[in-house]
Amino acid sequence: MAGELYPVNDHASVPKNGTVMLSLSEKKRNVEPVAQTTTTIARTPTTEQNINNNNVEISTWQSLHPTLRERQVKNNEKNALMFNNEHMADVHFIVGPPGESERVPAHKYVLAVGSSVFCAMFYGDLAEGDSDIHIPDVEPAAFLILLKYMYSDEIELSADTVLATLYVAKKYLVSALARACVSFLETSLEARNACVLLSQSRLFEEPDLTQRCWEVIDAQAELALRSEGLSEIDLPTLEIILQRETLNVKEAVIFQAVLGWADAECRRQSLSPTLQNQRSVLGKALHLVRLPSMTLQEFADGAAQSNILTLEETHGIFLWYTAATKPSLGFPVTPRKGLTAQHCHRFQSSAYRSNQWRYRGRCDSIQFAADKRVFIAGLGLYGSSGGKAEYSVRIELKRQGVLLAHNLTKFVSDGSSSTFPVWFEHPVQVEQDAFHTVSVVLDGSELSYFGQEGMTEVQCGRVTFQFQCSSDSTNGTGVQGGQIPELIFYA
Secondary structure, three states: OOOOOOOOOOOOEOOOOOOOEOOHHHHHHHOOOOOOOOOOOOOOOOEEEOOOOOEEEOOOHHHHOOOHHHHHHHHHHHHHHHOOOOOOOOEEEEEOOOOOOEEEEEOHHHHHOOOHHHHHHHHOOOOOOOOEEEEOOOOHHHHHHHHHHHHHOOOOOOOOOHHHHHHHHHHOOOHHHHHHHHHHHHHHOOHHHHHHHHHHHHHOOOHHHHHHHHHHHHHOHHHHHHOHHHHHOOHHHHHHHHOOOOOOOOHHHHHHHHHHHHHHHHHHOOOOOOHHHHHHHHHHHHHHOOHHHOOHHHHHHOHHHOOOOOHHHHHHHHHHHHOOOOOOOOOOOOOOOOOOOEEEEOEEEEEOOOOOOOOOOOEEEEEEEEOOOEEEEEEEEEOEOOOOEEEEEEEEEEEOOEEEEEEEEEEEEOOOOOEEEEEEEEEEEEOOOOOEEEEEEEEOOOOEOEEEEEOOEEEEOOEEEEEEEOOOOOOOOOOOOEOOOEEEEEO
């Protein structure tokens, strides 16, 4: 049957699909023979109509991707282009505190499908009609990182933005972004920022990150407590640090760190840093410092002259050191236990022979890797096989040729085949499965014990170490035998 064309008048309604709808009366009034009248049909941007009354589709991204999966992929690409773009934006966020805020465009549907908080905000029972939403507690840079992730699955984190991004990810329940932030913080965790991250991990209730922070603070307590980050933490976090039994540091260092925090807190509260104000902001935290566990010399040279203690407190502690009957004090008197060092011994036996092991300024070196993150504190070394002897020694720890730690010191051996510890100034964090090199140059008795039957893999507690020969070794030490019988570490 031949097709009929109906001309469109002013009363016709044209839906978006291009089909022309006329009322019955309109049809009767306007019907004309095909041969006499032809009229151009109204078109949508996506269709054309030919003389046979067939719709011809113009190519669009929807028509070029007929399956749902293809359209989803294409839509993700379009979303990435829409990120932070006014195109079709139906909501705006005023992000940041007054005077520092930024107006950020967004699209409700994109955010709602990625966050239950946004979904409730836009489409829930309490949804607001206002297209401008104020969020003064969020940093603009962090909010843009959140939006970029929700539009494109891309995550861009830096040390300057990661904490603010973790906050906004938690606020809007975007768990994948929050996990990425925690992972970033764990990999960037070190002594200088451990106290700050401990405070934040407690605030955000991230137990895994909290545990990692404690590992660093315990093993590298002196570095952590001397860092600028300590002055930035809140009082409850300071108190929980001071209660820590396993801090590996002298109490005199802890006391100085507490004074530094009190000075910073006075400035935060716009108080003059007088001794009275410092005691006031510290509260009971001051009495968590174990002053009587210092040596008498440490107390006399430090805390006793700080003037932050009352005369009664100072007098009582001096009596506690010297009097047969100890007075009652308002400070804990038991020293902290600290961490117990572990020893990884890589030889199964030791030996000595005449003229067998000499030094003469040459280097003994070995490479190692651990399957868990550890803190290398020092090395166990062999001493003289000919009786008591003193050695001068330089020890080093390197990673890919970069010097991470060293120490120049002395130790005395007693003529036995025992190992003798030599410590780095501070324990060094060593990441898992990363090969490092330890080296030692000794100057002393020419004849010493040396290791035999060396092992390439050693299980030590929960940590497994692997050993390889080092090209830095110029004195014969290798996997099978030689010097450096022990790694001393915390884990």
